[in-house]
Amino acid sequence: MTTRYDVAVIGLGAMGSAALSFLAARGVRVIGFEAASPAHGLGSSHGDSRLIRLGYFEDPSYVPLLHRAYENWRSLETRLRERILHVTGVLQIGKPDSKIITGTRASCNMHNLSCDELSADQMRKRFPVFGLEDDEIALLDPQGGWLKPEAAIWGYLRMAAADGAALHMGSKVDQIDPDDNGVNIVAGEHTYRASKVIVATGSWISQLIPALQNIANPIRQVVAWYRPANGFATDPVRMPAFLRDEGENGSFFGFPEIGPDGVKIGRHAHFMESINPDAPNPAVNDADRALLDTFAAKSLPGMDGRRVNETTCRYTMLPGEDFLLDHLPGENRVIVASPCSGHGFKFTSVIGEILADQATKGGTDLPVDAFTFDRLIKAAEHAKATKTEELVLPR
Ligand SMILES: Cc1cc2nc3c(=O)[nH]c(=O)nc-3n(C[C@H](O)[C@H](O)[C@H](O)COP(=O)(O)OP(=O)(O)OC[C@H]3O[C@@H](n4cnc5c(N)ncnc54)[C@H](O)[C@@H]3O)c2cc1C
Structure with a gap:
């Protein structure tokens, strides 16, 4: 039966x-x-890590769901007796009028969340791994961090x-x-x-x-890991995970050195390249490497990193x-x-x-x-x- x-x-x-x-x-x-x-x-x-943050720049209406998500992650950990969610802070970096900065601020204001503003000078002193232009700022979400997928x-x-x-x-x-x-x-x-x-x-x-x-549009995503010359600056207790708004060049994300391969970075939606989900992802190529290497050199100068690993993954985009x-x-x-x-x-x-x-x-x-x-x-x-x-x- x-x-x-x-x-x-x-x-x-x-x-x-x-x-x-x-x-x-x-x-x-x-x-x-x-x-x-x-x-x-x-x-x-x-791929070892996923960002979590509370001051959601995409839309403040996600914040109540995030509060519940945090509670549920903690319940999962209690039952498993294993750490899944690491709160190390998330920095959101960009020009004051960029989407990530204005959106994060709107979410924090609407939901009364902590969100510390740091000038480029303050960033250089407190988190020397990051390279900011003088007219950029960072908002630190102290509840942010990363999950082990x-x-x-x-x-x-x-x-x-x-x-x-x-x-x-x-x-x-x-x-x-x-x-x-x-x-x-x-x-x-x-x-x-x-x-x-x-x-x-x-x-x-x-x-x-x-x-x-x-x-539903499955697209190719690429991430790479960089082994820092200066491991001191990229240790998770000194380097928060981050998002960085690069205006027309899109937004990038990254994690401190949480595994043997070092600092991981990627660009949200990468090149928006549609893929056939039944075929293996097209391999990492020189254009992918150039994009991520350029970003690493410019935005994380304190790391002085060497690319040691790379992989592909998939997003599935909805309108x-x-x-x-x-x-x-x-x-x-x-x-x-x-x-x-x-x-x-x-x-x-x-x-x-x-x-x-x-x-x-x-x-x-x-x-x-x-x-x-x-x-x-x-x-x-x-x-x-x-x-x-x-x-x-x-x-
Ligand atoms: C590189 C990268 C970075 C990301 N960074 C973040 C981040 O920092 N923070 C964040 O919140 N999100 C992030 N995301 C997004 C997040 O990881 C995804 O939204 C999420 O993992 C999608 O989960 P899913 O269950 O929909 O898909 P999957 O985990 O892919 O699961 C779908 C499963 O369905 C199975 N399947 C398919 N067809 C069938 C079938 N016919 N029968 C049986 N099984 C089937 C597949 O084998 C697969 O295991 C990132 C994604 C990528 C790729």
């Missing part, structure tokens, strides 16, 4: 592993499918298994067929049955959710860069978990809770009004009409 599950979670990367764990902890009969292995190198959730995913999977979830690793779902009473889930030669499914397949999302074809956490229109048995446009990892711990609420209660009390299909379609239409790459829907 086929076991019938209450919920099936497809894709056990960041979002799926968290959802599986929240569901299992509630005693829900849940099964998870992962085509590859946890935090594998072709997804979006490997691989440990978080493994942790959520271990907890889900301990709470009774069925985990099918190396099992790719080929098809989902909802009907009046549930959903058939076809994986190879096997068919499973669940009352609801959560699709959290990252850069492969439009394969099971065709409504997202031409909307407007907001999330999508909603039932598929006209289909209340299918919930879609967005791959989050390159800024979702920090929210994993609250997105897992939201998805579990949506699957068990049909909705959530957490603030998700901005993350609907309806809104996404409007953002896509706006982007098409204005032909913007930035794809920002006015709020």
Whole structure:
């Protein structure tokens, strides 16, 4: 006899592993499918570190979700008895009228968050690794820091298994067929049955959710690690993680020396190069290296670093860069978990809770009004009409 599950979670990367764990902890009969292995190198959730920060420059409306995400990360750590979230501060650097500076300030003011302003001179004295122009400033978010993505995913999977979830690793779902009473889930030669499914397949999302074809855009992302000549200046107790607004040259992110390869840096959305999610990511090339080496030399002169490692990863961009956490229109048995446009990892711990609420209660009390299909379609239409790459829907 086929076991019938209450919920099936497809894709056990960041979002799926968290959802599986929240569901299992509630005693829900849940099964998870992962085509590859946890935090594998072709997804979006490997590479040692992800930024977390509270004064969210993207939009102040994310701050309540971030408060909950911090709480949930701490609960995960308590249960795992392992550190996942490291609070070392995050510096946001740019010209006073840049998006990162004005946006961070707006979030901090609206939500009464600490946000210390440092002039270029003060930065030189306090954090000598960074090179600032005289007309740049930095805002220090003392609650910011970094997360360990691989440990978080493994942790959520271990907890889900301990709470009774069925985990099918190396099992790719080929098809989902909802009907009046549930959903058939076809994986190879096997068919499973669940009352609801959560699709959290990252850069492969439009394969099971065709409504997202031409909307969800998987792009190539590149990061590199630099071994500093001066390890003193890049130690995590002396160098916060950072974001840097370079105006028309985009925004860059980076981490102190938290692993053997040293300081990691990347540019948000890199060259916005679309990729085929089924093909291996195109290898790191000279243009990628030139971009990151130039940034390292100019912006982190105190590091005097030598590139020792590099890798590719994927973002999956949605118009407007907001999330999508909603039932598929006209289909209340299918919930879609967005791959989050390159800024979702920090929210994993609250997105897992939201998805579990949506699957068990049909909705959530957490603030998700901005993350609907309806809104996404409007953002896509706006982007098409204005032909913007930035794809920002006015709020
Ligand atoms: C280089 C880089 C830096 C980033 N930096 C930050 C940061 O500093 N802060 C931040 O908050 N966010 C950051 N992000 C974004 C964040 O990491 C992603 O939003 C998040 O990891 C996406 O998780 P996901 O679960 O959607 O995708 P994934 O973790 O890729 O998981 C999707 C999973 O679904 C599986 N799958 C696909 N199809 C199927 C199928 N048919 N059947 C079964 N399984 C399937 C895949 O194998 C995969 O494991 C960064 C991303 C990258 C790439």
